[in-house]
Amino acid sequence: MEPNASNLHSHCVEITMEVHKVVPPPHRSTFQKLKTRLKETFFPDDPLRQFKGQPPKTKWILGAQYVFPILQWGPNYSLKLFKSDIVSGLTIASLAIPQGISYAKLANLPPIVGLYSSFVPPLVYAALGSSRDLAVGPVSIASLILGSMLRQEVSPSKDPVLFLQLAFSSTFFAGVVQASLGILRLGFIIDFLSKATLIGFMAGAAIIVSLQQLKALLGITHFTKQMGLVPVLSSVFHNTAEWSWQTIVMGFCFLSLLLLARHVSMKKPNLFWVSAGAPLASVIISTLLVFAFKAQHHGISIIGKLQEGLNPPSWNMLHFHGSYLGLVMKTGLVTGIISLTEGIAVGRTFAALKGYKVDGNKEMMAIGLMNIVGSSTSCYVTTGAFSRSAVNHNAGAKTAASNIIMAVTVMVTLLFLMPLFQYTPNVVLGAIIITAVVGLIDLPAAYQIWKIDKFDFIVLLCAFLGVIFISVQQGLAIAVSSPNSFHLQRK
Structure with a gap:
């Protein structure tokens, strides 16, 4: 058993873990962070990208197409x-x-x-x-x-x-x-x-x-x-x-x-x-x-x-x-x-x-x-x-x-x-x-x-109809109680 164990041990590959240092991002000032955030917000499509490296005539054409699709x-x-x-x-x-x-x-x-x-x-x-x-x-x-x-x-x-x-x-x-x-x-x-x-x-x-x-x-x-x-x-x-x-x-x-x-x-x-x-x-x-x-x-x-x-x-x-x-x-x-x-x-x-x-x-x-x-x-x-x-x-x-x-x-x-x-x-x-x-x-x-179910839908429908009924009652009550009010307003 011992020779076999030693033989198995000799075929094992020793895995060593290497530690790599992560380089921290370059320091950016508050102004640079604000500039990047504004660019991402207002210019996500980068409309000026298509103009880079183009001759003047092409730039004029691209500009006109951008304004007039x-x-x-x-x-x-x-x-x-x-x-x-x-x-x-x-x-x-x-x-x-x-x-x-x-x-x-x-x-x-x-x-x-x-x-x-x-x-x-x-x-x-x-x-x-x-x-x-x-x-x-x-x-x-x-x-x-x-x-x-x-x-x-x-x-x-x-x-x-x-x-x-x-x-x-x-x-x-x-x-x-x-x-x-x-x-x-x-x-x-x-x-x-x-x-x-x-x-x-x-x-x-x-x-x-x-x-x-x-x-x-x-x-x-x-x-x-x-x-x-x-x-x-x-x-x-x-x-x-x-x-x-x-x-x-x-x-x-x-x-x-x-x-x-x-x-x-x-x-x-x-x-x-x-x-x-x-x-x-x-x-x-x-x-x-x-x-x-x-x-x-x-x-x-x-x-x-x-x-x-x-x-x-x-x-x-x-x-x-x-x-x-x-x-x-x-x-x-x-x-x-x-x-x-x-x-x-x-x-x-x-x-x-x-x-x-x-x-x-x-x-x-x-x-x-x-x-x-x-x-x-x-x-x-x-x-x-x-x-x-x-x-x-x-x-x-x-x-x-x-x-x-x-x-x-x-x-x-x-x-x-x-x-x-x-x-x-x-x-x-x-x-x-x-x-x-x-x-x-x-x-x-x-x-x-x-995502309402049938019961909730019925409840909401009844509530809605109740509001309509009360509103109609109020309208009729106003009409009956003050029949001449509207005519006074017209005058």
Whole structure:
């Protein structure tokens, strides 16, 4: 045994551990650490890397392509891409025209301003934007907030010129805020917006916008300026004498038609054109019905005569002085942040579906500059709209040229087709707005975030219905206890 043991021991390999000294990192001053941290935060993509070692001519070309992304995909644009973009551009134009008129009325602005806002800003974004799917135009949330904030101090009916000036001025300040965030490279801020926050914001805004449409759906002439649930319901029950059964019937029919078209498109994505064309079809059918039966003399409110022609310059209407300067700056800040958040969130969503990246800083500068230019061409706050972008994506858009096609279509409408919208009923525009904002409520995503089971869902549903019931009771109580209060306010 001993020889074997000695033999085994001789074949063992002795393993020795060597200790290596780790060289400590070089000492860096506080300034150097701060410089590195700022570079990682504001310049993670290192935009100057592509310019290193390039001749001057190449640097100029790369610089122009960085500022104007259209110069990157424009030289390689083909007929095949154009066929896809023209189909998607015409499709979103059929949605943009009725939505533009509807959202302008939501903002207490002339309907023609909504169409202007679907003409100039998309052209600017097509040259500066980095998203292939984002369809630009006015949106419901920003329209409602803009109109509500300005209406608190200026009446759009008593002083429409001043109200329009303040709207254009607020749009200018919104653009300055948005572009400044992009220039300062603060695009990373959007990354901190959680999905739960976006879903909650969109859903809450959709409910507020839908409540405001009760005025159009019921045919009420006098309506509250507030956006809360109780004031809206109180205003509805205060004015039961103004309810119009003709308006209610027409609104219910076209709202059902629009929701059915949306349901069909959701069930069968290949039929996306059903949902996209339903708003324009509703406008055409309802306008013909009103014209044929002279329904404007029987309780149906219509848009009225609309101005024709392209955007007149409005830089002389910008209001930078006086007692309303604080109001327009505050309105521009709020609407600018909200519309920017919605635009970038929508752009990134569809970019993720197609597997390309959207530069947050470029998007901020593009959306900001298009609002600055828009404020000088009779446009109000615009951004990337969720409903139009979804239609644009489903229609097969390949580049931002679909925005150009949409803008040209809106231009033709402004030049030649405006008299046709004179008899369009306001109730149908309200139905279009409700159908559009319904898509902002992402119930499946909300369910996944909170991960509630069936019992919790029933409890939450009962709580929600309880709040609604109590609010309705309060509205009825106010209406019964003070039947003349609203009439006194009107006087």
